[in-house]
Amino acid sequence: MHQTAFNAIEMWARVRHPNIVRVKEAFTTRSFADNSLIVAYDYHANAKTLYDEHIKPKVPTFQNGRLQAQTTVIPERVLWSYIIQLSGAISVIHDAGLAARMIDATKVLVTGKNRLRISSCGIVDVLMHDARQDVGMLQQEDLVMFGRLLFALCCNNLAAMNTLSKAVETLTRGYSSDIKNVALYLISKPGPHKTISQLIDMIGKNRLMAEMDEVQGSADRLESELTSELENGRLVRLLCKFGFINERPEFPRQPRWSETGDRYIIKLFRDYVFHQVDENGNPVVNLSHVLTCLNKLDCGTEERIMLVSRDEQSCLVVSYKEVKSCIEGAFSDLARPSR
Template sequence: MFFQLNYHLYTPAIPPAFVSSSTDSHFVPQSTELRQTLQSRSETIRSYPSLGLNLPEELQGYHTLTPLDVSFGTDRRKFGNWFSVVYRAINSTDGLPYTLRRIENFRLMHQTAFSSIEAWGRVQHPNIVSVHEAFTTRAFNDSSLVVVYTYHANAQTLYDAYLKPKSPSFPQQSFLNQATGTQTPQFTPIPERTIWSYIIQIASAIKKVHEAKLAVRMIDTTKILVTGKNRIRIGSCGIVDVLMHDTHQEMHLLQLEDLTMFGRLIFALCCNNASATTNGNFQKSLEIMGRLYSPEIKTLGLFLISKSHPNKNINAVFEMIGSRVVTELDDALTATDKLENELLGELENARLVRLLCKFGFINERPEFARDPRWSETGDRYIIKLFRDYVFHQVDEHGNPITNLSHVLTCLSKLDAGTDEKVMLVARDEQSCLVVSYKEIRSCIDAAFK
């Protein structure tokens, strides 16, 4: 009778013709770059703040505060008349990192202002940085408002990614510019496919927010985060609702203002200028968009910034960009396939690590150091011989064989519990045992228990 194993001995790879990890996709970089990205995020999460920052040791259940922005002066005036600072902190309950945005010198007049934060906490969308909670504190020697968000390691704003002025590549170039009074052009247009991807992601987020009877109120290049390859999320949601709680405004008008800010954002990204629609730059911006991008982008931008269009709403936006959404969906599904393929390659690791941990627990325990029978009798003897077979083989010259393929093959067969037999030889070569991987696995389970 044939018994099917609960899981395969080896995980079969997806055929290369279906998905390849050697090339980039729209949302997922090639395999080596993806590993570097994930490793960098892990290192960032575990990094420790510098000493001498004079930050609170504990803040409403959060500790290990680390500043995430280094802006000073007027650059910090991000929310009207309030200064803002962003920190990473660890939650004492779940041990996970979160983003804390602090508004300095804000006095909460009504506790009902936090009702909007509760509403935002129910809004879950892949293009919105999730809102968790808000509170006031005097831990910074002032009255501060703190709003807690999901933390995305190594994220940067659209402004930092695309619009922030870049220094010359060479120091002598800066000197040459000063001497001649010229400027080195640093404007590299964003690819149109990327622009459309950002448009669709932001529009999807706006639609979710408007359906929740809320308004984003913060569609700005300094508040939208690039969290992955061509992946963006709207951040800092809910803060303006708290800050402007005492100022009554109709939700319909606020949602219209969302669309206007959306249009300004499109112009800013296309023209590499945060003031593309103001300060007399509008006509020049139209010329740049017409030269670099398709007419559909300019038409959408004009529709969004217009104040007199009778059918201006987020549903009308999707009617205009419907054909582009199909491309976005195709790329998203391709990214899913690619990530699944990457996951298949790592699936064996957890299984084998658990086996190695069991070996470490069982073999040569220190409390049985004076009991020679611990590793020389019964189940433990078979486990000891198997460990030698896997890890302690030598060649004809007595040199250790370090063959990782042999180790992975043996451990995979052991974890699957196959009926294949293996001959285990004692260290003195005076005896040998022929046992199956299934029997060895039973010995490990019995000794571990």
């Protein structure tokens, strides 16, 4: 394959959009006993196609003692979200002077909850690099393919467009006139005024703002989950430092290094957090107590606690800040390279 065939891939590699599976590179290989074309894309784990998610027949389930087929009707709010996401992706593609040419239920991926990404971009451009085709007409075909996809989703049938009148009737029964108008506009004849920008105007600012609100709400939820995981990571680092310091057999040439100096305070604190017992001598297994102590230690609060030795012959009153300083100092000693 001539090198000029990969010029389109270079253009696609520069296209960045959250609803497009990014093209990484393309090359040919003989590793499969033929002259194969390999196109590499970003990997999205557990992604499904729109066909698998909504159109593919589901396994019948038992309901009320009978075997009943499962039907999946896409809620109109979700359908508008799909339309907005795909419109944004197509707009970026067209602005880059390209055409998607792969807007199909088997090529659009669902990579998260109601999150779409157009995949397989650039493959047709490489395979048909010799054919001179007008980009404007290809972009018009994108809109028609978008319309066909919309009818397929609304009618739960890939071949819905084979009988247009029946498809329109099915769509009208299940969805609003605005959805129908968008679908009919997309499959209408090509013209100078038929553009993706015109489609975005048809969607309306209210729906676009609602989609933006959903996106920001989703970002807030993810940030909240990330914050929780970050907190867990901080506590794990503390526990790792405990593991490095406590009960260390010898360092440096001191058999009782972990039992003396500041390390003794760390040992007593470990017992305070994990080895408490109740009045009957039973172990206290209180995860809330452990998390509270570790969080206070991580913050280095001025709150003071009493640490009692196992033989109850000595006790120390120290703050969490002082314990944290002891841990940092002991860990620094361990991390310092020997000379």
